[in-house]
Amino acid sequence: MTTPETVISCSNVWKLFGEKAENYLAGMTGNPTFDEIRQAGYIAAVRDVSVDITRGEMLVIMGLSGSGKSTFVRCLSRLLDITGGTVKVEGQDIGALDEKELIDLRRNKMGMVFQSFGLLPHRNVLDNVAFPLEMRGQDRHTRRARALEVIELVGLGGREEYFPRELSGGQQQRVGIARSLAIEPDIWFLDEPFSALDPLIRREMQDEFLRLQEMLGKTIVFITHDFDEALRLADRIAIMKDGAVEQCDTPDKIVLEPATEYVRKFTEDINKARVVHARGLARPINGIAPTGEPIAGHTTIQEMGRLLVNDTRDLMPVSDKNGKVIGAMARQEALDVLFGAPA
Ligand SMILES: Nc1ncnc2c1ncn2[C@@H]1O[C@H](COP(=O)(O)OP(=O)(O)OP(=O)(O)O)[C@@H](O)[C@H]1O
Secondary structure, eight states: OOOOOEEEEEEEEEEEESTTHHHHHHHOOSOOOHHHHHHTTOEEEEEEEEEEEETTOEEEEEOSTTSSHHHHHHHHTTSSOOSEEEEEETTEEGGGOOHHHHHHHHHHHEEEEESSOOOOTTSOHHHHHHHHHHHTTOOHHHHHHHHHHHHHHTTOTTOTTOOGGGSOHHHHHHHHHHHHHHTOOSEEEEESTTTTSOHHHHHHHHHHHHHHHHHHOOEEEEEESOHHHHHHHOSEEEEEETTEEEEEEOHHHHHHSOSSHHHHHHHTTSOHHHHOBHHHHOBOOOSSOOOSSOEETTOBTTTTHHHHHHOOOSEEEEEOTTSOEEEEEEHHHHHHHHHOOOO
């Protein structure tokens, strides 16, 4: 098995707001809480965060308002300078880049989408999408061809001549997405891109987004404060509180094994059967392999509800997407997730 390649690596990242924050951080002893730091006159927007993001992964950052999500993601592209720690992008310490190198990195490797769509009102869809290519100095013909391609990709083919005011919120956000895709970024930062949309459109956009990701396989950091959205999209979820990451894990792990009381509270109202997959319950096979038809690892417990109830096996083999058996799932454990484990 090949080890996944790390694209972004954060080690002990701190971002404090306040006068001479570096000095305060350098003199800091122990592990002060968010409130203790505030009493000293600083806001600890990001507190000692270490996380690696691998190629093609979708990491969803979630947490309540003010927990540090946007600040953290801004540190990853050095839109904000960090107070302590290191952020490496493809092995390069971005704190060591000069202004020009930084602009090149952002222009060539990184795409960003924000909640406020940020479209240029006097430009039509085509010209909005082509804008970053224009900034790169590409000729008219090349930018038009690329813009048309991504407009098609996000499902807005035929609306190239429309102006933002003639589009719905969902369509405007598609333009925002197309614009950030135009430059073919390897790394994509999305800060609550769907939160201004009404629930139905939001769900449609999530489906659309999953479809796009299936095709493009980008490395994505996606912020949301909607847990359902996080569960639908994420390979891993990082839950932030007071600037720190409480847990960074797969959705299955987050709901099955919350690392802290805070995470447990976050997950308590979630229908676990909808989130947990067969692969999340699969354990390595010791001794005799279970028999019978394997369960596909990506099946949720909810999807296999009927099978679980009717099957008689204690242990069921679980397979990966190539059909290879990767472990065994105890049927009782899956039934406990389905019906809620007895207290
Ligand atoms: N420029 C700034 N100066 C001082 N404090 C700031 C600044 N930017 C953010 N903060 C503070 O840092 C903390 C984290 O803010 P941040 O915007 O990262 O949170 P968030 O989780 O993204 O919130 P939201 O979901 O509301 O966008 C908050 O306490 C905020 O008030």
